[in-house]
Amino acid sequence: MTITETLAPAQTRGLVEITEVHKSFGALHVLRGVSLTVEPGAVTAILGPSGSGKSTLLRTINHLEKVDSGYVAIDGSLVGYKKRGNSLHELREKDILKQRTEIGMVFQNFNLFGHLTALENVVEAPVVAQGKTKAQARRRGLELLERVGLKDKAHAYPRQLSGGQQQRVAIARALALDPKILLFDEPTSALDPELVNEVLDVIRELATSGTTLIIVTHEMGFARDVADTVVFMDQGQIVESGTPAELFANPHEARTKAFFSKIIEPAFNI
């Protein structure tokens, strides 16, 4: 399988357009007019200090958070809303769930279903949300577990797996729906330093597969290696974005410079 083969069909799907998105939790204005376009198949890393709204932005993309104003569109169709005349109507739960099957999400705390085995975790959504047969879903599930290097752990429960293994199962679970877009919410933040790499390797492999990846991360070295675009956020706004080479070597904004000067040195030493 060559890269061009996998990229060709994928480039037509997975375009994410975020336009002037605002979001408040009570008095806290978390997102203050964020606009961002992610090209199909591109890998985007979102960096920034805690509380800068990175995770919230990620969660608006699959409508886990409703936006207060602005909109998010995937391949030209709005997420969570339908345009009718001059107004946007919120979609019914059923339609939102359908949209979500096209957007995989990997959480910081894995959120694997603890009472189900690794394979059952992977098989659940394709059967329930996409109407695949159990046999189909199992076959695909085993393939995916093999891809993340955990075929032999298919019948283990999450509690019997290490953090890195759990996160790899979670990635396989997200891939099982064959999503256009994969969202990673600090996928390695809950892991021991030793286990970080096994997860990053899996994501690195996905980066060449043509799926659009949006990754909120604190792993600067990883972002530099893998991302096509790096976005720096602070206080609910995108401060600047660019290719890793541009942004890391030559940040324009003072805020970006300050952040990198604190973080980037130790990160590159690892």
Place this chain on the structure above:
Amino acid sequence: MSTAPTELAPSATETNESSPDPQAVASPAGPHGSSVPPASVPPTPGAARAVADYSGYKVVAAKHPWRWVGTIVVALGVVAILFSLATNPRWEWDVVAQWFTAESVIRGLGETLKLTVISGVLGFVLGFILALMRLSASPLLVSVSWTFSWIFRSTPLLVQMLLWYNLGYLYEKISLGIPFTSVQFFEVQTTTLISQFAAAILGLTLNQAAYSAEIIRGGILSVDQGQLEAASALGIPAWRRSTRIVLPQAMRSILPTAFNEIIGLVKGTSIVYVLAYSELFYTVQVIYNRTQQVLPLLLVATLWYIVITSVLSVFQYYIERHFAKGAVRTLPQTPLQKAKKFFTLRTTAKDLR
């Protein structure tokens, strides 16, 4: 008791921390105790050496003489109680045996089980729905669920029972139709609709539902919010999220309390005596009012309640074990598995000999 000092002596000398002089501790044991230390103390401990070599020492577990004293006292107490139960003629065990499997008692037992199963199942199903209502986003559903629990938890079950049974006094007829019009599909005399059985089931079910709603709600709240989030991110529909993802994990905290409730319900059904409903307890009362053998007949009922509770406890063990899948790294062995292992080990040991 005579063995305790001799057991103490070697352990105190071997650990050699509490008392530097072994003879001081060993002396109460007499000549027998003093002969032990020289054999177990290795030659020349070498006080000046930095790292002591303990490889020649034998590890001896700490002794707990008072635990043995306590055990013996309790065992004597238990034997005394059993002895008096068996020998005191006033317990009238022959009468107990005579009535234990009497047809009327067994029929009463059947009614008790019927009431427990029906109102238990209906109560928990209704409780599950009430719990979901209480956790929903609709303020109306939340307040209806809250009010239901409030009313049924704050009125005595006895009063509820009597109200349901006497519903015919409050409302002579019950009819189904379209409100505020004269359209009626059917109409029925309340007294024919609400029999003793119906009143008992209604009272027990609604009361049980109010309590189990809170138990189930507590269980659902104990499941991590991330589970729901992950499920909705995967496009899993709401009903499936509740039944497949949340409820099985909530079961772990629901089950112990739920079995408390069901065991309470088994005995709680005896309250239907106010409706003169002949379940186990009422049957027994009727019999002892006739024969005047009050205590033995109460024992008959008690023994049956013990039997039911014991069976339920076994169920509880295995159901809890089922839902512990994935919650613990390895499941502990069941008593049956332990017994099996014990006997196979013994037989293989015998074969080896």
